[in-house]
Amino acid sequence: MAVTSVRRDASSRELACTYFKAPAARKESTLSTSPAPLQSIVAPPEATYHANQPVSCHGSSPPNFACLRELELMHKFSTETYLSLCNEPTDQHEWQYVIPRKALQHDFLMSGILAIASLHIASTLDPPEALSYIDTALEYHNHAFAPFRQALDNLTPANCDAVLAHSLPQLAREENQSMTENIIVVFELLHGVSKIFTISRPWLQGKLFTSRRGFWEDQLSILDSEIEAALDRLTALNNDVLAPDKADQHHIIKNAIALLRRCFCRYNHARDVASILAWVATVDKEFVHALRCRQPLALLVLIHWGVLLQELDEKVWWAKDSGTALVSELLNALRPCDDFEAHTLDQLLRSYPRGHRVSQLLHELRTGNAYKSSS
Structure with missing residues (x-):
């Protein structure tokens, strides 16, 4: 539907209504x-x-x-x-x-x-x-x-x-699309918005698109230790799985994780919708391609963004339950994947401290409780 004074570009600033779950x-x-x-x-x-x-x-x-x-x-x-x-x-x-x-x-x-x-x-x-x-x-x-x-x-x-x-x-939601497919469409739509903004930027007059600067300049907060540790574990897994002999894929995942870390950090300070949707709008198109190919590490990064998306559950009607639905779908998709040893993924999910919003959703979904309650 949808995200820098558009800050860096219009797609990372005013994307309050991309319909994840229409x-x-x-x-x-x-x-x-x-x-x-x-x-x-x-x-x-x-x-x-x-x-x-x-x-x-x-x-x-x-x-x-x-x-x-x-x-x-x-x-x-x-x-x-x-x-x-x-x-x-x-x-x-x-x-x-x-x-x-x-x-x-x-x-x-x-x-x-x-x-x-x-x-x-x-x-x-x-x-x-x-x-x-x-x-x-x-x-x-x-x-x-x-x-x-x-x-x-x-x-x-x-x-x-x-x-x-x-x-x-x-x-953006089609009746026959899964949540993952829907999010991939959203990625592509928002990259298109960025192109529109780039072309029309010299002409824009509305305050929505011209009145603010520095989307990332207000990033003052430091991540709490639990989220920092979670993203560090994700980085370590990327290093272990891809760094030795798949340098290009390792670089793509590394950049996506780094951007996600910035979005977590900005949301911790600003508590706004744009901090969450900025990741979808600005992540590299190569990462979107990795999602389309269902590369396991790319899906695992998307799981972590889904946890951040859950923050919108009580904020806006168009994102209600989307984070939970996305994460549950992705976890089910990863379980039978041959690219991951089952115990490696299990160990990663187990390592989140209980009681934190990141760990709570992942651990519930891991045991099937959240998935059953949302279905």
Whole structure:
């Protein structure tokens, strides 16, 4: 959906809404009409409409379903959902007022906003009530695709802020994807956001993208001894398994661990969403390739990031239970792996001190308790 004053780049700064665990949609939509953009309610009569959009809501007839749904979604976004896109309080004005107003000029951005709000509502409901909102979100997402693609291929000073704002929160979850596959897609999406920011950086005007500096400069905290020891053990395992005769792979894993250490350290100081998502946005593409190839050490590094991701469980609706689901899935994938001696992985997981948030999740998942409770 999604992460340096974008600090180092936009993707490591404003990625508050990458949908790690968006609800799965039905294969066929039940809505009979495509969602109408909000301009059908608030834009002047002379506004130009696409031919495939529903009839305007204006007139003496009672508001139809699409119009009421639009109003409901915009109310949800402007009163609640926008907060889940903010990394810090200073972002709130931009997401609540500036970006929605900019969306009146860019149909794809308005569709993106309404899709996010619809998923937010769906996350609070039980099936079958949630399915209608999931369908609505997917329809808005599909409605935004073509105009967004066109704007992306033709970045200008007039549309770059809207393109970047729409790029940050992306609907990345597919019904048939595992959590690991979903996270890999998120990696690739956020690297794409970084490219958009690089191209449009001289033109950006919004405070979200231009007002801050030095994403890593505020890194004042020192890691507590238990997390430091956990990452040291991971580094030692990388040295033992890959350093002797696989120098390139060893270097890739080493860099990913070093970046993860910085993210743990920054989160310990800032306690913000961006500290966690920065790792996904800035890790090397070679590491993402290693994940796609299911290289065991890469998956083990991702497990450690999943523990950090769990910190978002009570902070934002779009990440709820994602850390636990990711770690449990990865541990199950690693257990039968021939590249690791079973006792080596077991010893690594055993070595985490009990009672710490890193160790608690890993030890519960190791014994199957957390996995059973989350399934």
